[in-house]
């Protein structure tokens with residue numbers, strides 16, 4: 021799946037009127053201090069989007085701007101600020117932590133290399149970070165396998181924080197954890213956000229998890245954003261049938277949600293997406309035109325847009 025981000029304006033000025041402005045492709049502004057949730061089934065392109073925003077993959081087309089500049093426009097110093105300023109946290113902390121490195125080095129090596137902290141202060145710096153993520157600094161000499169899954173994810177968070185990022189891209193950052201641990205780690209993310217003035221792009225297949233932490237939610241389906249809205253709106257007035265289906269699958273069903281139908285069928289191959297509205301084979305509201313005509317993303321209200329023919333005023 022290579023169509024992920026045409027334009028992503030990271031930490032740009034928040035212009036509420038233009039939160040969503042692309043028709044065909046993902047267009048995402050991530051204003052400083054906000055938590056943007058990205059939700060969708062596995063294979064919908066959300067990880068690709070996260071990797072583009074984190075600078076790991078280049079955008080297949082269009083541009084990525086960080087503090088107003090594309091990577092091509094950045095000076096050497098600005099490029100460095102982008103590389104350090106956007107960090108990523110992954111789903112599986114065991115796979116992303118070097119098993120042969122002590123926590124002291126996992127967290128402390130990069131900030132020393134990048135001159136964020138002098139080598140002489142590394143141990144104290146790491147101890148401070150470990151405390152901030154709820155780990156006992158006495159464990160700095162231990163290896164990743166000596167920690168629980170939740171603790172390992174805290175190590176991953178401390179490693180990201182060590183580089184003093186402005187934006188952290190979290191890709192399924194709590195998906196591998198037990199539900200009780202998930203809540204603790206989500207609370208940690210929320211506390212760190214305040215403490216470090218962080219911005220998050222929080223990617224998850226679980227709308228419940230995203231709803232916990234995000235200010236705004238982008239719902240992705242087969243490489244496109246099909247709905248974007250403030251989190252409250254997603255839960256109280258979801259517009260897109262796909263968003264409604266995701267909502268209907270949450271365990272805590274109230275009457276309003278029970279009115280929506282759960283999703284049926286399998287996600288089609290992103291390599292051969294269905295014509296028209298790519299959701300039409302699974303949509304309970306599909307109309308004849310949905311099979312041939314792709315719906316445009318339309319603004320429905322402040323910060324709220326959705327791509328569905330049901331939004332069109334009746335002729």
Ligand code: SF4
Pocket residue numbers: 260261262297298299300301303304305306307310315327328329330
């Ligand atoms: Fe369903 Fe048609 Fe809307 Fe697509 S455009 S979500 S198929 S009603």
Ligand code: MG
Pocket residue numbers: 062063066067192
């Ligand atoms: Mg993924």
